[in-house]
Amino acid sequence: MTGHVVRPKTYYSVFSGLLVLLVATVGVAYLHLGELNIVAAMSIAVIKAVLIILYFMHVRYSPRLIWLFVGAGFFWLGIMFALTFSDYLTRASAG
Amino acid sequence: MDALAHQFDDLDQQHEAASLGMWVFLATEIMFFGALFLGYAIYRGMYPAAFAAASHHLDIVLGTTNTALLLCSSLTMALAVHATQLGTRKAATIFLILTILLGSAFLGIKGVEYFHKYEERLIPGSNFYFEGADGRHTQIFFSFYFVMTGMHALHMIIGVGLLSIMILMTSRGRFSPDHYSPVEMSGLYWHFVDIVWVFLFPLLYLVDRSGGFK
Numbered sequence: 001m002t003g004h005v006v007r008p009k010t011y012y013s014v015f016s017g018l019l020v021l022l023v024a025t026v027g028v029a030y031l032h033l034g035e036l037n038i039v040a041a042m043s044i045a046v047i048k049a050v051l052i053i054l055y056f057m058h059v060r061y062s063p064r065l066i067w068l069f070v071g072a073g074f075f076w077l078g079i080m081f082a083l084t085f086s087d088y089l090t091r092a093s094a095g
Numbered sequence: 096m097d098a099l100a101h102q103f104d105d106l107d108q109q110h111e112a113a114s115l116g117m118w119v120f121l122a123t124e125i126m127f128f129g130a131l132f133l134g135y136a137i138y139r140g141m142y143p144a145a146f147a148a149a150s151h152h153l154d155i156v157l158g159t160t161n162t163a164l165l166l167c168s169s170l171t172m173a174l175a176v177h178a179t180q181l182g183t184r185k186a187a188t189i190f191l192i193l194t195i196l197l198g199s200a201f202l203g204i205k206g207v208e209y210f211h212k213y214e215e216r217l218i219p220g221s222n223f224y225f226e227g228a229d230g231r232h233t234q235i236f237f238s239f240y241f242v243m244t245g246m247h248a249l250h251m252i253i254g255v256g257l258l259s260i261m262i263l264m265t266s267r268g269r270f271s272p273d274h275y276s277p278v279e280m281s282g283l284y285w286h287f288v289d290i291v292w293v294f295l296f297p298l299l300y301l302v303d304r305s306g307g308f309k
Contacts, residue, residue, distance in 0.1 A: 003110050003279070005180050006173075015170040022162055026155070029301035037305060041297035048293045056173045056286045058114075058279075066114055073122030077129040081136075088137055 004061035014055040021048050098274035106273055113276040117283050128291050131246065135239045135298060143303075145232030149225070150302035152217060153240070157208055158300040161201050162292065168197035169289045175261075176282045179275040184265055187278070191262045194285065198255050205248055212237070240299055247295060250288045257281045 025044040033040060054060040059070055103109040139146045175190035216224040217237050225233045261278050264270065270278060 006177065008174060008177055011170060011173045015166065018166045022166065025297055026159055029304040032305045041301055045294050045297055049290045052169060052286050052290055056169050057283055062114060063111055066118060069115060069118045069122065073125040077125050080129060081133060084133055088140060
């Protein structure tokens, strides 16, 4: 047998967590939080994505080399966002 | 059939190589969708009021239902991989079929939503009509909406095709506890498409639902 076999119980727990977070993200959207609405929505989305990546996609049980490649994908995405917004968010006419 | 290809030392190495290759592909997918998300973020920053007004025209019940459907399909996909790892062919086939059904339900609801947008004249183009001051800028929101959800739906359709092939291969007994990489890699793809939606849903459907702007 190759690879790590995750117990179905783990999958069910992660799935329940994802559903709770889905309800949370819809609920939070209706609260008056101003700028924090988008922060809350994105934070919940990131937690959901991390849960899916770690458990459903087995990265938690994968070798370090896989971690490195997954991390690199998101790191480069971060570079693209950071450099672009260092421009757009610092323009005098931004808004 | 020999599960181990001759260029690998052992099954573990073969499996790791498959995962690594899949993740390299998914990294290119991250950048592909990332560019769309970046464009969306820039224009939302420029026209927050128009994006909020346009977002209110999306059906939050259908959007939430679709998110739940996709999360369920990710669970059944994970269970399909699990069943394949254990060599239980019948369970694997059932979970793969469930995953396809849930994915198809998602696509069906997406189609209904698209049709509503067509009826409401919210598809960007010469027929586009939006009541309000920011009509032109709401069209930008709907352009992003259709391109992003459209590319996502295309990925789903490809995923359904992949899983159909996996069902066929499973029924022919092509997988075993020693050799199940194709099912696991299809799973990685399916979960990735799910993650894209996890971000699309709040960004498109939940913009300013509390009415903070204005």
